[in-house]
Amino acid sequence: xxxxxxxxxxxxxxxxxxxxxxxxxxxxxxxxxxxxxxxxxxxxxxxxxxxxxxxxxxxxxxxxxxxxxxxxxxxxxxxxxxxxxxxxxxxxxxxxxxxxxxxxxxxxxxxxxxxxxxxxxxxxxxxxxxxxxxxxxxxxxxxxxxxxxxxxxxxxxxxxxxxxxxxxxxxxxxxxxxxxxxxxxxxxxxxxxxxxxxxxxxxxxxxxxxxxxxxxxxxxxxxxxxxxxxxxxxxxxxxxxxxxxxxxxxxxxxxxxxxxxxxxxxxxxxxxxxxxxxxxxxxxxxxxxxxxxxxxxxxxxxxxxxxxxxxxxxxxxxxxx
Numbered sequence: 493x494x495x496x497x498x499x500x501x502x503x504x505x506x507x508x509x510x511x512x513x514x515x516x517x518x519x520x521x522x523x524x525x526x527x528x529x530x531x532x533x534x535x536x537x538x539x540x541x542x543x544x545x546x547x548x549x550x551x552x553x554x555x556x557x558x559x560x561x562x563x564x565x566x567x568x569x570x571x572x573x574x575x576x577x578x579x580x581x582x583x584x585x586x587x588x589x590x591x592x593x594x595x596x597x598x599x600x601x602x603x604x605x606x607x608x609x610x611x612x613x614x615x616x617x618x619x620x621x622x623x624x625x626x627x628x629x630x631x632x633x634x635x636x637x638x639x640x641x642x643x644x645x646x647x648x649x650x651x652x653x654x655x656x657x658x659x660x661x662x663x664x665x666x667x668x669x670x671x672x673x674x675x676x677x678x679x680x681x682x683x684x685x686x687x688x689x690x691x692x693x694x695x696x697x698x699x700x701x702x703x704x705x706x707x708x709x710x711x712x713x714x715x716x717x718x719x720x721x722x723x724x725x726x727x728x729x730x731x732x733x734x735x736x737x738x739x740x741x742x743x744x745x746x747x748x749x750x751x752x753x754x755x756x757x758x759x760x761x762x763x764x765x766x767x768x769x770x771x772x773x774x775x776x777x778x779x780x781x782x783x784x785x786x787x788x789x790x791x792x793x794x795x796x797x798x799x800x801x802x803x804x805x806x807x808x809x810x811x812x813x
Contacts, residue, residue: 493783493787497587498585498586498587498790499587499784499790500786500787500789500790502783502787504779504782504783510778510779510781511534511538511778513782513786514538514778514781514785515538517782517785517786518785521559521788522558523557523558523559523560523785524540524541524559524560524561525538525561525781526539526540526541526542526548526560526561526562526563526568527541527542528543528544528545528563528564528565528568528741529723529739529742530564530739530741530770530773531563531564531741532774532776532777533744534777534778535776535777535778536741536745538778539563543720544632544633544634544718544719544720545568545617545632545634546617546634546718546813547634547720548562548568548572549806549810550810552572552575552576553575553576553810555576555579557579558579558580559579559581559582559785559788560572560579560581560582561583561781561785562582563583563584563776564773565588565589565590565773566583566588566589566590566593566792567590567593567617567618567619567620569583569792570621570792570794571621571624572792573621573792573793573794574621574624574794574799574802574803575806577794577799580788581791581792582788582789582790582791582792583784583790583792584776584777584780584781584783584784585775585776585780585790586790587772587775588772588776589772591675591676591677591678592616592619592653592654592674592677593618593619593623593653595653595672595675596615596619596620596652596672596674598620598623598625598626601623601626601652601653601672604650604672608648608650608670611648611649611670612628612643613626613627613629613649614630614639614650614652614669615627615629615630615651615652615653615805616630616632616636616651616652616653616654616657617630617809621798621802622802623653624802625802628805628808629805629809629812630805630806630808630809633657633717633718633719634717634718634719634720634721635812636703637664637665638812638813640661640665640669642812648670649667649669649670650670651669651670651672652671652672653672653673654672654674654675654704655671655672655673655674656675656679656704656706656707657704658671659671659707660703660707660710660716678739678768678770679702679705679737679738681761681768682705682706682709682758682759682761682768683758683759683760683761684708684709684712686760686761687709687712687735687737687758687759690735690756691712694733694756696731696732697733697754697756698714698715698731698733698734698735699712699713699715699734699735699737699758700713700715700717700725700726700734700735700736700738701713701716701722702716702718702719702722702737702738702739703716703717703718704738705737705738713737719738719739719742722736722738722742723742723745723749726749726750726753727749727750732752732754733753733754733755733756734746734753734756735756735758736755736756736757736758737758739768739770739773740768741770741773741774743757
């Protein structure tokens, strides 16, 4: 067995039923598997809970488990560890990073904060533990509007790292938040022309758009919202067809909840296929999840001095949510 590549490598006997073995190990080790909507369908199907970042954070805080496996990206594992420091937190692959989190290194944010004193620092959950430790309050795409509107109207705010989400909040609230110049590589790549072409081909379809998308894409949306918001809207609305401009992993849950409705993934620039996926999320596989549970590796660790400072802005967010 080796784990030096950021995930466990080991032989698995031919014919092993990975789904059955994952279920057995969860019971044997009092382990819970959390999965983000953007992971592969087979990961979502074996998870105990699936959700967006906000829902998974709220769930993690209340779990009575010895081991929590976070199938998502690395910062999500860190968030679980911050909220559950006494738990063993595992991720199937440490290489599952986040382009948005990478766009905001903590030392650079620290310098930016020092250059703009007197600002309340609001950070998206898609950030490292070190960035959260520099933050006054954390937000997700699902609660960002509510959190920002809870702050005084005259508050000076630094918002990062997603400039598109920050721009959307500014447009909805009339705020003039100072935005960090970061973005999600998946949501940045959606093709406005491709969406409009799909709309011509499917004139009855409603367009669902994540707020991490650029403004031109948001302008053609029938509904802008987090993955959870888009999922709920599709489920509860009377419409039958939807063009989905967020990571295509969410479509698995949309189809599960609404088997009689049609969901069409929006294409990225330069492509006519709906293949705008997060490669990091897709690093989570059944094989890696099984080996992670079996060997209890890789384990997420966060410096104790950072945990205390990073927990406060997350708990402040959870209290508002």
